[in-house]
Amino acid sequence: MKLSYHPYSLLFKHPFGVSGNTRNETPTIFIKLESENCVGYGEACLPIYLGETMEATCLFFEQATSLLKKHTTSSSITSILFELDKCNDGCNAAKAAIDIALHDLFAKQNNKSFCDWKDIEKKEGVSTSFTIGIDKEEVIIQKIKEASFFSILKIKAGTKNDKDLINLIRKHTNKPLYVDVNQGWTDKEYVINMIDWMKNKNVILLEQPMPKTMKVEMAWVTERSSILTIADESVKRLNDLEELNGAFSGINIKLMKCTGLAEALKMINYCKQHHLKILLGCMAESSCGTTAMAQLMGFADYVDLDAPLLYKNDPFDGVNYVDGKIYLNNRLGIGTEPLSINF
Ligand code: MG
Numbered sequence: 001m002k003l004s005y006h007p008y009s010l011l012f013k014h015p016f017g018v019s020g021n022t023r024n025e026t027p028t029i030f031i032k033l034e035s036e037n038c039v040g041y042g043e044a045c046l047p048i049y050l051g052e053t054m055e056a057t058c059l060f061f062e063q064a065t066s067l068l069k070k071h072t073t074s075s076s077i078t079s080i081l082f083e084l085d086k087c088n089d090g091c092n093a094a095k096a097a098i099d100i101a102l103h104d105l106f107a108k109q110n111n112k113s114f115c116d117w118k119d120i121e122k123k124e125g126v127s128t129s130f131t132i133g134i135d136k137e138e139v140i141i142q143k144i145k146e147a148s149f150f151s152i153l154k155i156k157a158g159t160k161n162d163k164d165l166i167n168l169i170r171k172h173t174n175k176p177l178y179v180d181v182n183q184g185w186t187d188k189e190y191v192i193n194m195i196d197w198m199k200n201k202n203v204i205l206l207e208q209p210m211p212k213t214m215k216v217e218m219a220w221v222t223e224r225s226s227i228l229t230i231a232d233e234s235v236k237r238l239n240d241l242e243e244l245n246g247a248f249s250g251i252n253i254k255l256m257k258c259t260g261l262a263e264a265l266k267m268i269n270y271c272k273q274h275h276l277k278i279l280l281g282c283m284a285e286s287s288c289g290t291t292a293m294a295q296l297m298g299f300a301d302y303v304d305l306d307a308p309l310l311y312k313n314d315p316f317d318g319v320n321y322v323d324g325k326i327y328l329n330n331r332l333g334i335g336t337e338p339l340s341i342n343f
Contacts, residue, residue, distance in 0.1 A: 001033055001034065001035040001068040001069065001071050001072060001073075001105075002033070002069070003031060003033055003061060003065045003068050003098075003101075004031065004032045004034075004343040005029050005030065005031045005058065005061045005097075005343075006030045006031075006341055006342075006343050007028075007029050007054060007058070008027075008028050008029065008315065008341065009025045009026070009027055010025060010026045010027075010028055010045075010284065010286055010311050010313065010314070011025050011311060012025060012312070013310060013311065014135070014139060015133075016133045022133075022134070023047075023048065026045060026046070026047050026283075026284045027046045027047075027048070028043055028044065028045045028285065028286060029044045029046070029054070029057055029061070029094075029097065030042070030043050030097075030286075030315070030341055030343075031044070032101070033068070033101040033102065033104075035072055035073050035109075036109070038073070038105055038108050038109050039105065039108075040100075040101040040102060040103070040105025040108065040333060041100070041104055041288055041316070041334070041336055041337070042096070042099070042101030042102075042104065042289075042292070043096075043097050043285055043286060043289040043292075043316075044057050044093035044094045044097035044256070045283040045286075045289055047284055050093075050283070052090065052093050052094070056090070056094075057091060060088055060091040060094040060095075061094060061097075063088075064084060064098055067080075067083055067084065068080070068098075073105065073106055073109045077103065077106060078262070080102060081098075081259075081260070081262055084098060085259070092256060092257055092258070092259045093256040095259040096255045096258070096259050096289070097289075099255075099259060099262055099263075100255065100260055100288070100289065100292040100334060103260075103262075103292070103333070103334060104292075104333035104334040104336070107332060107334070108332045108333040111332060112332060113328075113330070113332055113333065113335065114292075114295045114334050114335070115298075115328075120295075120298055121298030122295075122298065122328060123297040124326075124327050124328060125322075125325045125326075125327060126297045126300070126303050126325060127151050127152060127303065127324055127326075128150070128152070128303045128304060128305050128321075128324065128325070128326050129153060129154040129178050129302075129306065130147040130150035130152070130153055130154065130324065131153075131154045131155075131156070131304070131306055131307075131310065132144070132153060132155050133156045134156045134158075134159060134165075137168060140165070141172060144169065144172045144173055147324075149323045149324040150324035151324050152175060152178065152324075153169070153173070153175050153177050153178070154178040154179075154304055154306075155169065155177060155178070156180055156182065157179050157180065157181045157184065158180075158181040158182050158183070158184020158185065159184065162179075163194075163197065166179075166203070170201060174202060175202075176203075176204045177201070177204065178205050178207060178302070179205070179206050179207065180208065180232070181206070181207065181209040181210075182208060182232075182233070183208055183210060183211040183212060183233055184209070185209045186210060186211065186214070188210070188214075188218075188220055191209045191210060192221060192224055192225070194209075195221070195224075195226060195227050199226045199227055204228065205227060205229075205230050205250075205277075205279070206225070206227050206230065207230040207231075207252060208230070208231060208232040208233050208234065209221065211233075212233045212234040215234070215244075215245075215247045216247075218234070218247040218248065219245065222246065222247060222248055222249055223246075228249045228250055228277055229249050229250070230249070230250045230251060230252050230277070230279050231247065231248040231250070231251045231252065232252040234247065234248065235248075235251045235257075236257040236258060237257070237258050237263060237267075238258070238263060238266050238270060241267055241270055241271070241276075242270070244276075249277055250271070250276050250277025250279060250302075251271065251277075251279065252279040252280075252281040252304070253268065253279070253280055253281065254281045254282055255282065255289055255292060255293050256282070256283040256285070256289065257283075261292060261296070264293070264296060265296070268296065268299045272299075277301045278299060278300050278301050278302070279300065279301065279302040279303070279304060280293055280294075280297060280299075280300040280302070280304065280305060281305070282307045283307070284307050284310060284311075285308070286307070286308055286311065286315065286316050287308040287314050287316040287317060287319060287336055288316040288336045288338075289307075290305050290307050290308050290318065290319060291318030291319045291328075291334055291336040292336070294318075294319045294326055294328060295328070295334065295335075297326065303326065305326060306321075315338060315339055315340045315341045316336050316338055316339060316341070317336065317337050317338075317339050318334075318335055318336035319335075
């Protein structure tokens with residue numbers, strides 16, 4: 001198998017603000033895996049605040065290149081991923097890119113779509129939330145208008161003005177809200193007071209209100225919360241999930257955190273067994289990574305896969321958005337193809 005990679009900068013339509021930072025672009029690296037006249041694609045998305053650098057990710061791809069040379073599509077994906085995982089404790093986005101490309105390549109070799117190949121439900125027409133970042137009042141109003149086709153909004157909170165933000169949104173729409181605090185609140189009593197206030201504002205889930213280190217306080221909040229609490233920064237991989245111990249009522253699974261589709265399926269299985277709600281999310285990825293995650297929509301309680309819509313230079317084609325709902329296409333593999341990337 002031959003690995004090629006291509007660093008790229010995804011440019012936001014509007015500056016994107018979350019608790020702690022605002023940015024105009026997201027670095028990402030697209031990869032191509034070739035074997036026996038077949039090609040698979042993947043993506044390692046690297047928002048700066050996650051701490052996975054372009055240099056470390058490229059270095060991981062160099063290591064992976066020699067490892068993948070020994071393999072063909074007759075190898076087992078599980079064995080390849082196990083070998084890659086042993087190379088480095090981190091580099092989760094790089095591992096996810098290779099996992100996505102392997103699943104794309106192997107499904108294509110079998111002349112099947114990913115869902116048919118894995119024998120999982122291909123769910124269509126799933127409503128996704130549309131994300132509104134922290135911004136000035138007039139920009140938020142503009143974004144609410146742009147999101148008119150979406151039935152659910154996700155807002156980024158975690159500032160001193162969160163009530164003002166929600167009140168502003170409620171002046172313009174009564175759509176259900178997902179509120180993502182990105183670890184921005186640090187007092188458990190404050191979190192419960194906010195939950196009691198938000199429950200009358202049609203807020204249906206609260207994502208990562210407190211820092212990931214505050215697991216005990218978070219369990220205290222979840223026990224008393226009338227709104228679903230969803231872990232994001234607190235859970236990257238399956239082992240984090242196994243250590244949650246009731247701190248949240250569900251989790252946000254993202255391919256870039258969990259190292260890809262193989263581990264995401266294990267986490268989904270764990271959630272089903274332990275009655276944890278499943279939110280399928282993504283980093284601010286292109287259509288390449290997002291389309292890979294959309295293959296798993298049949299398992300989701302909630303879907304937050306709007307990232308490609310936030311960009312003005314998405315170089316891949318994949319899922320289609322119609323009236324705020326996500327549709328997979330009929331291509332083989334993951335169903336994503338480069339429009340303007342030359343490897
Ligand atoms: Mg989040």
